Amino acid sequence: MSIDNPIPMRLKEVRKKAKISQKELGVRIGIDESSASARMNQYEKGKHTPDISTLKKMADGLGVPLNYFFCEDESSAELACLIAKMSEEERNKLTAQIKAANLKTRKEK
Numbered sequence: 001m002s003i004d005n006p007i008p009m010r011l012k013e014v015r016k017k018a019k020i021s022q023k024e025l026g027v028r029i030g031i032d033e034s035s036a037s038a039r040m041n042q043y044e045k046g047k048h049t050p051d052i053s054t055l056k057k058m059a060d061g062l063g064v065p066l067n068y069f070f071c072e073d074e075s076s077a078e079l080a081c082l083i084a085k086m087s088e089e090e091r092n093k094l095t096a097q098i099k100a101a102n103l104k105t106r107k108e109k
Helices: 007-017 022-028 033-045 052-062 066-070 074-084 088-108
Strands: none
Touching (some): 007 033, 007 052, 007 066, 022 052
16 A cells, blocks of 8 residues: 655645745745755655654744644645644643544444
């Protein structure tokens, strides 16, 4: 079974949504201006994969949580962004609601 790397697609998608160029993002995360565009292009094309600290800088620079880059579908990516904006109390309540819904579903089976 082959698993596609979701990072290139997610990176390009969120960068375009933020309306910034590859070069601008690269410079924001500390890549030298002369190579920023080329490096970001390699990440978006999947030729190279950024290390976790670089990915964290990208997430911070683009205003998304780190786990956004690992989401395999749109609904998971959207949920990751929404959950990241919640307070800890809100996340705890949501977790409890999801657990309760899962228990209910299991009992019905």
